[in-house]
Amino acid sequence: MNITLPYTGIVLVIGPSGSGKTTLLTKLVEEGIIESTEITSSDAYRLAVGDTDFISWNQHPPDEADVLFHQYKNLAEEAFRMMDANIEARCRLNKTTFVDATHLQGEERNKYINLGHKYHLPVTAIVMDAKEETVLQRDLLRKQPRGKRRIKQQFQTFKKERKSLKKEGFSRVYFINEQEAENLQMSRNNHPLLIETGPGIDIIGDVHGCFAELMLLLEKLGYEKNDEGFYVHPFGRKFLSLGDIMSRGPSSLKTIQFFIKHVQNGFAYMIDSNHGWKIARWLDGRDVSLKHGDEKTAEEINRWLAELDEIHRESEKTKMREFLLNVPSHYIVIKNGIPVLVCTHAGIKDEFIGKQSKVISDFCRFGDTDGFDENNQPIRKDWFTHHRNGQLIVWGHDPKPQPLLVNNTINIDQGVVFGGKLTAYRFPEKTFTSIHALEDYAGEDQNPLIEWKAKRLDPPNIGNFIDGFKVLTENHGEVRIHADYVKPAIDLISTSTIPIEQLVYLPPTMSPVPIASKLEDYLEHPKEAIDYYRANGIPSLIAEKKHMGSRAVIFLFRNKEEGRKYTGIESLGTIYTRTGRRFFDKGTEENIVKQLNHDLHASNYFNQYGTDFVLLDAEIMPWNLKAKDLIKNQYEYVAHHALLDREMLQKKLSSALEYNSELQLWSKENEIKLSNARTFEQVFQKYCWEVKDTNSIQIAPFHILAHSHETLFHKSHQWHMEMNQQLASLSDLFVKTEYKLIDNESTEEEVIRWWEEMTRDGHEGIVIKPSDYIAKNKNKLIQPAIKVRGRKYLHIIYGMDYLLPENLQRLKERNTGKKQKLALNEFSLGIEGLNRFIAGESIERVHECVLGVLAMESDRIDPRL
């Protein structure tokens, strides 16, 4: 006799004491078919909790027997309680458990059947169909015989229950008689949901009968049609459909046939989905209401079937039905033996992964629904907010304009049938490839991509952020935001920043020169910045003068109506700081924005660039506009302390010199320090001037971040600087920024000279950037900008005596590694968020980037860098 056991679940071995249950299981362990740890036996638990597996009360006078009976009853109860807890834990962990107990009572078996249901696991029964005589004989050989009477009692029950076993809800019931038990062949199924990554898997979103786009996508992915008509990848990659291959689109039948062929021949995989299930049930002759494009699919299939002869008609129909009915609810992709990726159609709960049941299939088909809205559309709950187990889940079903990475889940249904895109997610590369729809095939009133746009400005779901999150960026892969930093960032957003809808970008932090200057009396020098880029293979650079003011992002709309269209807030624009706070008080902001709006219109800027808005990254001067308190309470206050201290000491030392000439040395030393204090006091004065009205304010825009139809990260920095000059010419509020290009040794020297001159004057310094906005070396992002601050300026950063050799030597040991890492993360988040904003994505998707930058800014880092 052959028995194939399921890969997981509960296996009840049923039969009276002595019917051969333990013997069978011991044999299976010996044969290596099951592990001893998979067996749970009530005998073992009785021993474990009560030191004995049986208490006999036979042959005792009634008063003693009664006590012994109760002792045994208690022992059995405790043992089962422990055993059941163990079995339940194993069920949660998706393990197989062989339960070795008599299981003679219906309610005992029912308990395990319910447990199986609860944890979506099959419950199999193996019934040891031994003869009563044999069992009675065996009992006599036992160390603790159960006794004739007891065995006979058990057999009576067994005979009665035996008949109903098949109807109790076991997934399979096997009866094994004595002979069969002797030469039983038992094997176990492999896990049907596991697939190996192999040379790679290309996961494809909802096709919905867009066959043409599917072909284009496969070709773009490198699949080639072979002689037998199969699309095969030269490296042996396979493609995996997330389901919903049919309905709404033009070629559902062709697509279904394509997948049947490829899946059955091992070139592709497919999983179950709501449309697939509906069509399968229709093919099965069930009474289903065909809608949402399923009626189109049915029509196509009917037309095709009508053309076939009767025999083929039935067999083809069966083939299609069986295919659709048998695709699994989800797949788990194994990499290096570890189940790292899960593919499902509409969603999955962590505790469902790797299990199969009706409930799980339904969840995977429809996702987590929260009833229906007034249009009878399911209200979808964000099932992915609860995903925690570390596996990456790829899903489709719910069209989004862009692949949506939330909480380690990726949605790759980009609504090709609604005129969106057909997306493939390549694993293990973790990249996206997509094909634009050739047209909007659905033509329905309820276009989810359009509805998505209407919901664009809905408040972000806090559940997606609060426990930490990841942002998938185009340029820098996945950026992780730790929960500890998210909370203070959300606090800031809730109390201090401008509205979320306007806060579409935050500028990244910038690293200073990665290595300290080799020159003895410099901490920072342009040489090391240039060397950094040279070492990263960047031939041409740009050096821009760094203004000493406060960083600001300026969002300017063509008119208030456009402001409302893009941000939901009727406004000409806003100006905010690098932490998202309003830069000016509301009145001043309104005046400045109004003036800028006027100046931009006067020079026809919006029409010239065909844009509804412009987003600028800028420095606003003077420094004291924002830093008034800091200057007064910190820099000026400290300067006065140092001056008073060192001046008084100088007086005392000079007068004491008469008495003690040895004081010369101390006096000299203090004199240098006094002059350092004087330098310090002068440095910051340069960045301050009195602000009477907006005429005293200078704005130096250095990045034109975006126009309404595109971000401008593909433009070179030279272009941005030329735009800066243009802006400076069209408004009195804007000022020019000086810059120089570096492309050979002489321009390099020229820039160094230029830096030395301006910093000797007390200017802050320069920023050196690659000529491209986004620069990479060997496909890896490199620092987008490096600041080189002047010797004088650094007095207010590192302290007035920082240039003293004993101090400078130690300060040169600084490490910019973490700062550089933050700079790259924030830079890529900024670009990602703004690209999303321009692509019309939801504000939640934009906000996750902004919140990410804000959170990173609460990371602990040396603020002097």
Add this chain to the structure above:
Amino acid sequence: MQLTIHAKGDKVNVLSHLLAKNPENLYERNHKGHIIRLFYDRFTDNEVEATIYAVPDPIVLTRDRANTYDITHYINDREFAVSSIFLSFIRSALSTGLNGLPKDEYREWVDHEFDYTFSFGPVSTSLKEKELEGLFGPLGFELSFMYPYGKGSPHYLVLKGKTTLQRGLRQLYVLIPVIDNYKHYYIDEKEREKLERYGEGWLSTHPQKSFIIQKALRFKELFAKMEESNINPKPVPSKDKVSLNVQRYERIIQIINAAEDKESIVDFGSGEGKLSTKLGFVNGVKEILAVEPSERETLKASKRFNEAASHNQFNMPQTIWGSLFYYDERLKHKDVMILCEVIEHIDIDRLKKVMDTILGQYQPKLLIITTPNSEYNERYDLGQHYRHEDHRFELTRTEFTSWCHERSHGYPYLCSISGIGDEDEKFGSPTQICVFEREEL
């Protein structure tokens, strides 16, 4: 940071022995990287002047202290100011003087009074001239000072008086930290002992005694340990304000008690958890979600809840890190949602969306909003000011009424608006409240 000790008097040259510093040599010691120096610039039989100063290592100084992630930490007056840091630097150099333990043959001079001048600076203080005089005057010092960079800038102090070296130094050791206005100074148990030791013989009779102790110990836990009786407790907030708060809570609880459905309550902007704690004692309430975006407030709230938990009847609120500007599915379909004195802390144009989320998505059966009635401010004599500096707006009764109707327009809610607190005939009540009741569809 420097201290000059000048003394006049017959045989005042014993000072070098009292200090245990040889006038023939320069004194220089390294204290954990910081250099401490002392030199004499006058040394005769009847006049002596010595200056002790520290040259701190700025890098060590900033490295060893907290706050290293704040830019203000690196540019700091601590490197210069005469403060407890300076005192600890020079402590060992001055130990003979402070302890009054010169070599035996000079012991008799320890209690000998000379005409002393102690001058030191820069001093970073927020005390006024009068207050400084109040501290040093009673000790017999004549005080003068200079601040060459203007009134708010650091001072250089000169104290003249007849005293002994030991007494003078000890008084400086107690009073310098008192006048120094540094806030982040770490105070531990040792400070209290030091205060008791150095204050011996003069502090107990000083008229500013409680002020000195309060300032020196700063934190009330330590402060309470000092056996000190005549310290004024902090003034309690005015009675009027307390009762208004309580009246608000009482009204809200009254409304909840009368409500049919009250099992689940959301206290939005729960702050330090006062209202949520009260809700924890309301019969019939099973779930209280205290939603707050600030960690500090949430910690305070948790503490309050834990204290209340000792009562049997208390239903522990659950703190939720949340914000009105985000969507949180956990807040959907609750019985009651409360925004008690919350909306006025938000820019009014951001509120429209907040209300859409609450009424359209969360859909509580009852929404309770309270906010100040700006008309009543007349009674508080606030002029153009709001009641709290963080308030972004305050509404008149008419404004609030029309705001409530506008916000609930298009949603199945009925508004009823009233006042909380003493009603003024002309200005109404200090607080306005609106209850939005969801109509069954």
